[in-house]
Amino acid sequence: MRMERVPFRQIGLATVAIVLAACGQKQSAPPPQIPEVGVVAVQPTAVPVVTELPGRTNAFLVAQVRARVDGIVLRREFIEGSNVKAGERLYKIDPAPYVATLNNARASLAKARANLVTQNALVARYKVLVSASAVSKQDYDNAVAAQGQAEADVDAGKAAVDAAQINLNYTDVISPVTGKVGISQVTPGAYVQASQATLMSTVQQMDPMYVDLNQSSLDGLKLRREIEEGRLKTSGPGAAKVTLILEDGSTYAEQGKLQFTDVTVDQTTGSVTIRTLFPNPNRVLLPGMFVRARIDEGTNDTAFLVPQVGVLHDQKGQASVLIVDKDNKVVSRPVVTARAQGQNWIVNSGLNPGDRVIVQGVEKVHAGATVKPVAAQLPPPPGAASRPSASPASAATAAPTAAAH
Template sequence: MPKPFNPLSLRLISALAAISFVAACGDKPAAPPQQTPEVGVVTVKPTSVPVVVELPGRVSAFLVAQIISRVDGIVLKRDFVEGSEVKAGQRLYQIDPAPYIATLNSAKATLAKAQATLVSAHAEAERYKVLVAANAISKQDYDNAVATEGSDAADVASGKAAVDTAQINLGYTSIVAPITGRIGKSAVTPGAYVQASAATVLSTVQQLDPVYVDLTQSSLAGLKLRRDIQEGRLSVGGPNAAKVKLILEDGRAYDLPGKLEFSDITVDQTTGSVTVRATFPNPQRILLPGMFVRAQIEEGVNEKAIVVPQVGVTHDQKGNPTAMVVDADGKVALRQLVTSGTEGSNWIVESGLNEGDRVIVQGTSKVNPGMAVKTVEAQMPATPASAAQ
């Protein structure tokens, strides 16, 4: 038997349906507005930076003297310690002097005989001079006496030269250091026979304080430097004002500064480079001949350089440097840069940026080209260079 109709249930169902319809037709809540990202920027302005070029090079001794025997003989003594410092005039080797002493004594005896003969010839010529004036002898006899005196005088001169030569050769038996410096290993030992004609190098003395550093610079880099100076982009204080710093093989900086001496005027045809020479003090003998080093030469000052913090420069897939700037409309734009090196924690920019450009250095990860951004001046940490200035 069916249940009786309940009007209250019908009204309840209608009310619930009306509430559901009103809820479905109501307005959806609005999404919160998107905020404009905030980025830190630095304003580009010209500044004065030194132009520093880094060149490879090698150390060479300031003075080099090869020790060679100038006479033949047996080496009796070696009077130095290999690798030690020697003074100019210090004896290094002693060659057996006995044959040269004998030669000197023989030359002295020959000279004495020639001198005695000259005395007799001179006395005879003087006597003949008186006799020929009195017509007691012929003129020919007098001329012969004068000629004999002249020949004997020549023998005396020859004898003196022989004595001098023998004395010099005897002196050569004592081989001395021609310069002050450090001596290397010895090529001979006592008992060895040396010959002057063989020109055997017995040892080598090198002056190591100061030392030369011979650097190589490409002719193209030198040409660009001279052009920048002529066009006024660089200012220099003269070749003697150039500062040179040295980087050793282990990457450490050499403590003492160097002095630029000269730049060669000839380009090596095989390498297309020129030689630049500098001198460095070397009191601790840290720099040794043949050592490979890198030198940083301050060639001038760029008075209108554009520098950008390194954190504001990225690289694209091809490795080219780029930077994001904020244009006059407050939107982000991507710039392609050309850099020429670093100065402290900054890149030196040759092209791609102009004075007054605002480069993003903080917040680059949350913006893309074309986005509108809000800019604030970035607070960059002070670098040692800027703190010194």
């Protein structure tokens, strides 16, 4: 088979053409794309500091109805679960033995009084006779002593009558307070004993109601420090307003007040008890309900609200944010956070007015990278329409977004 010979010059030209074509392809490749990140331009703003804490409801007054004398329960005189007034009779204990004791005490008192009359007359007679030396001084002294003993017997008789009357009164078991009476723990015919302090029922006053909240001692320490350093302005002791969230997520209609904070930290939980007081005219709150309360602690006038997605934490818990500088370079900035407020962190230090904090695309960039900042489009917080405490956060997010345009 005959093969044609290709001139060497043509082969060289073809090779040069291929190389030039490859070079042209490399030169026409697009440059690397600058990542786009969503930023929020933060500004200091007055932030209402709202703390949400768990707790349980407790009756304002709790009175345990117990037997104060021994005896048989003759009858129960209330309907379980009904409202009773202070002093209203709840049970009747058999009074017969106590009536007898009272009558015996009254008889003993009458006897003592009669004896006193005799002793008074004897002393008066001996007083005249002793001056005439008709009786001895010893006889007169004995008469005076007997008179004193008779007076003491009268006093003892009066006390015995009072004690017997008190025990008789205790056969009427009355309600110590006004409130709602619970389940009866005894039935007619049951034998109750004062020595055993038999529990018969419980009466609870439920308007108003206590709500006892649990706050970690660390959070309480941070709050007091912010107040001392002037970052948090309050309306004064006891002026904090409290809103209650019920078990079904609804907001309780009545507003409560802060009563006091316990002075002892629970060693098992590391928390302290905060007691609040709520009106309960419609008896919506029942003792033992689990609730959550939002306490308006005060206002932080120099705080920055930063969406939580833009705040990073290292293994030691140190918070930081990524900021876009004037050259569109990413800078890592450590910050000090106070607490969460809705979907935001309250940042006390580390930021300057106008700083552009990256809140979208954080995972795509690193410190020193060049980025293309755009105004972040953050979703509204869940339940924003029904939760006024979330409005400052959303407002702080929207304002910098508008400014960025």
